[in-house]
Amino acid sequence: MTIHGDHPFLPPESERSPVRRLRGRLPSPVGLWTTAYGGKRAGLTVSSMLVADGEPGFVVGLIDPDSDLWEMLQQARTAVVALLGQPHQQLADAFGYVAPAPGGPFRMIDWTDTDWGPAPLGVTTWAGCTLVDPHPPEVGWALQVHLEIAHVELAPDDVPPIVHRRGRYTVL
Known part of the structure; x- marks a missing residue:
């Protein structure tokens, strides 16, 4: 067995998309989007996201249009968007499908069922949301x-958020 200093599946720098490399240099929030429908749950780590203020x-x-989250979100029409903190890095990797999660990532922590889907216990900032358009643009x-x-749930003892930049997590 060989231990690699770099990611073993990462293409050489000359073959990487310059747009993806540009995006990777932007610090991004690490969100966990979850939903439930028909007794099943789905979730996905999402770092390409933003919050737009207004009423509403x-x-x-x-x-990802091929994700389990998207398939179920189209049916459920509701979701929880949780902002992850430093204690949740393994959870982010499991829902991002880059780390193992024996039994599935929903078994890693406890959850609260809400009107919008499962909310992870221990995550202090989350929003219950409804899907605007089941046929969004590509x-x-x-x-x-x-x-x-x-x-919106905002706990007073907010855990410092993690951000994703160049393939790594950083705490603000």
């Missing part, structure tokens, strides 16, 4: 999904 407010995210490799914010 919106969360806009780039979602943007690059993803779908530009708009969620209307219906409910």
Whole structure:
């Protein structure tokens, strides 16, 4: 067995997309989007997202059209968008499908069922949202999904958020 200093599946720098490399230099929030429908749950780590203030407010995210999350979100029409902190890096990797999660990532921590989907216990900042359009536009490799914010949870003892930059997590 060989231990690599770099990611073993990362293509050489000369073969990487310059647009993806530009995006990777931007610090991005690490969000966990979850939903439930018909007794099943789905979730995905999303770092290509932003929150738009207003009445109502919106969360806009780039979602993989082939993800389990998108398939279930189209049916459920509701989602929880949780902002992850330093204690949740393994959870982010599991829902991002870059780390193992025996039994599935929903078994890693406890959850609270809400009107919008499962909310992770121990995550102090999250929003309950409704899907705006079940047929969002394609943007690059993803779908530009708009969620209307219906409910926001902000705990006073907020955990410092993690951000994703150049393939690594950093705490603000």
